Amino acid sequence: MGSLLSATQRADLYDAENRWAADDDFFLTFVNERPASRVLDLGCGTGRLTLALAGAGHEVTGIDPHPGSLAAARAKPGADAVTWVEGTSTALGPDAAFDTVLMTAHVAQAIIDEDQWRRTLADIRRVLVPGGRLVFDSRDPRAKAWERWTPACTRNQFTLPDGTRLHLWLDSAPHEAGLVKITEHRLFADGSRELEDAVLAFRSEWRLRGDLLAAGLHVDAVLGGWSGEPVGRGAAELIVLAHR
Template identity: 35%
Template sequence: MLSDAEVAALHDLLNPWDPEHHPADAFHHRLVMAAGAVLDVGCGTGAMLHRARDAGHRGVLAGIDPNPAYLARARRRDAIEWVLGTAAATPWEQEFELAVMTGHAFQCLVEDGEIRAGLAGVRAALREGGRFAFETRHPQAHAWESWIPERAREVVDAAGRVLRVSHEVESVVDGVVTFTETVTDASGAAVHYERQVLRFLGPEVLNRLLREAGFRLDEQYGDWHGGPLTPGSREIVTVARRG
């Protein structure tokens, strides 16, 4: 089986942070580079903040994530504050002008109570008027319908192993999608297995929860190029401001 460190390295292989070629990464990168103090909520392996430092960001950068193996990989780069924890338990008070949550990580907050607690933690970390940028998949696009074994991806890891990564949906109930990720080696043997649960929020519910948490909507788009949010949009790209 893959070690936790190998799973973290595999995540970077599957999800390279590349603002030059990925519109989602470019969107967040522009916001980060324009802000003096930035918090990455659910920072994972820290790729976004690493890239910001490489690009010349000289302000305050901090990342928080609940996964110790991912955070260990993030800590390969110093001059950035790394904290083990969750959005609901951020240890900062009004220290950042921007908080970001990339990679659809917001959808890992499933219950209304989790979302409210996460938003409260982010709001507490932001200065008055600070902004929170994040994205969720629009539920009307049914993104989970493409999470099928037939669309598996193959990568070659640092050890030269060919790994096959596939997904399969177990259930879709009231906007909550439960699915599995299976990693197999060249022989077909499973070397990693994980069950994940994501919440697909429509814009009405999402914006209500933001208002209740003390945020006001600054910008909201249906794609990464500033297109309008419509029922046919695949993304809900949101920038909310602490009220």
């Protein structure tokens, strides 16, 4: 059975579930350390942070493999200031060059195929100028966030801009080594239901450090929270700051 939500509704739901937060402040502040930078937002989604970066005076490219997300991003105020690309890092041309590359909202965890992960890091190194910076977030597997992705902890309700009302909750389970499967349950006002599955990769700090080193990227720091806390404290994150 196909999705009960249209592409527009799915983008609206994503925006309702993912509001501006401390992570966005962190990434925006990081990029603003170098004014008027050429920035790649890899996995830009519906463009929440992408548009803020452009509004701050940066030359921004947003790339995402989901056409519905990009359509929503292109429809938002200020979208004309951004170059939007449908695809993954492989869509970046041979002349692409950026001062900063970001992967936010745990996009790195959505790249579960190991060959694709290595290719993504190689592409990032290729498009970064010498001294160019990479920053991304990944949940610390030691915190076992998936144990809190249960119906009791995640139940919520939303009303979309078109008036559609729905209840949501999550459940999750280990999938295979290093991977966790998540199911989002959606219950609509008329009693209809739909499910959406996703699989996320949980890589340790040392695994991430090793992967970046193998790709020719130098790790400057790994943080545990959005206020600069060390790993193991803060928001149970692995926030990786690296450079070419």
